[in-house]
Amino acid sequence: MIVNLIQMQSRQKGIVVEIRGGQGMANKLCNMGLRPGKEITKVSSQIWGGPQTIEVDNTQIAIGYGMAQRIFVEVKE
């Protein structure tokens, strides 16, 4: 099943399949280790449309709500 970052549950794992957004956003995320094909774990999400925290390769990254909506992840049912 493919969901975006916001729809992921805390502690759920998944593989990044697509990042919808400009080249700038994709580059920044890639620099921080987040690119299609990587396995990530959702850590937490802040209330009321706050940032989402994920873990990729032992590094935690906080991503703003709007950006998180555009990152799609394949998760197990």
Add this chain to the structure above:
Amino acid sequence: MSEKKILLLGNPNVGKSTIFFRLTGAKVIVSNYPGTTVEFTQGYMKVGQGKDVVIDAPGTYSLDPTCKSEEVALHMLAESDLVINIIDATNLERNLYLTLQLLEKGMPVVVVLNMRDEAKHRGIYIDVKKLEEQLGVPVISTCGLTGEGIKELIECIPQAKAVKVSFSNDSERWKKIGNIVEGVQNLSHHHHTLLERLEDLSIRPLTGIPIALGVVYCCFWIVRFLGENIIGYIFEPLFTKLWLPLMLKINALMREGSFLSRILIGNLIEGEINFGQSFGLLTTGLYVPIAMVLPYIFSFYLILGFLEDFGYLPRLAVLLDNVMHHFGLHGYAIIPFILGLGCNVPGALAIRLLEGRREKFIAATLMAVAIPCMAQIAMIIGILGSYGGKYVVIVFSTLFVLLVIKGVVLNKVLKGMSPEILIEIPPYRIPQFTAVVKKLWMRVLSFLKEALPFVLLGILLVNILYSLKIVDFIASAFTPALTELWGLPKEAIPVLIVGFLRKDVAVGMLAPLDLTVKQLVIGSTILAIYFPCVATFSVLVRELGLKDMLKSALIMLTIALAVGCFLNLIL
């Protein structure tokens, strides 16, 4: 042999600074990169007979810059002779990307594999010998925390070499990195450590928000506790027991009321020297910055340095991101605000972390108006505290309400969107004692270097203004407005003038004026709002441009005028 320039380069949060402080001696300089407001640290390292310059570059993910500080890192690279590339053993893949780019540039490189012990805790084992073979340059494994491997690193620096590699595109790079990682890294299962559980708790909203409130409360409590005790047990006795007798002797040598005695010792209050109110260069000029302000600066930066090195601040930024969006900012803007509480100048410098012009404008205007610096806070507490905590609370809650109102209004009025947060959250790390102490020492020293001359200049200026009767002239022009609107006497004019130079001195000048509590509250609130001090102003002009800064200043003056009237009416 001329000195070599050695650049420490690596991703953010890989422990660069810790290695830097281990490599360099006591003489460390923080400066701005020419033409920018990006700060970097520079020190010296002994190598054989001579010494080399070591530069701690801003953290960067790649050599294709995505922001100002990464551009600076790139410029620095072009000017250096050798690179120490620090990589984080817990995230080899991402870190090697920069390493490959460095090798492609043909720079002489030594790779430092840092955080080895942390990687071990996480069940990651890296074969250093194999990594060295794969990269073709020396690889040293270190632990910045314990200092393990630093000696080997220093010995290894002369063996840095350049290897020529080239890739035609990114996917080739990532493939090469994938191969390297597979060959050198071994993963095993690991158990969660206590710090990792704490990381989890402090980033989930349900537990994170109470933790944040607790942390902020504790920090302020500790700063106050340390500050008060340092004053009470060290500086107060020092000044009254040692400095005062000396001042009395000097005073006896001079004719009472002469120009020189007024400048050096100041006015005698009820026949005695009063360190807070006499306003001489040697009395108030030294007492205010050293005995009243320095203890709080010291305690604030001690706690801040600890929080920074522990890795708490990015978590606070994430938790507050929501709230900050209502002000048109994202969570990271909390960093300039927190730094601004220490001194507005580093706060203003940290505004460069924000990207857009709109964000910078909002953050600068909010900080300059509503965030008083530690020096000012110390003086406000000192002067109003004796009338009861209530009045101190009035001043600070007025500032806080202003912050909220102004943030919301600016966000509504200014066109544009608030940008989104995207930050790396470093793991919690137990701060290394020497790094915290060195950073504290640097910050305290820079406070003394910057503040002391301004305080003395301010006091000198006041004395000259009084002697030449200039104050009377300006006062008679502005008095009607001042008394009608704000209810302040004409003696408050020089206070406002000095406030441009140093806010702490200005607040101190309210003391001998014989004001009512209400006037003191109004005076200290207006001093906080009406304009940034000259040091902050000059940084903000550079940061925002003159045009935006003038707009911002206009907003500040208007608000000061309004708030002064308002407080005068309701108190």
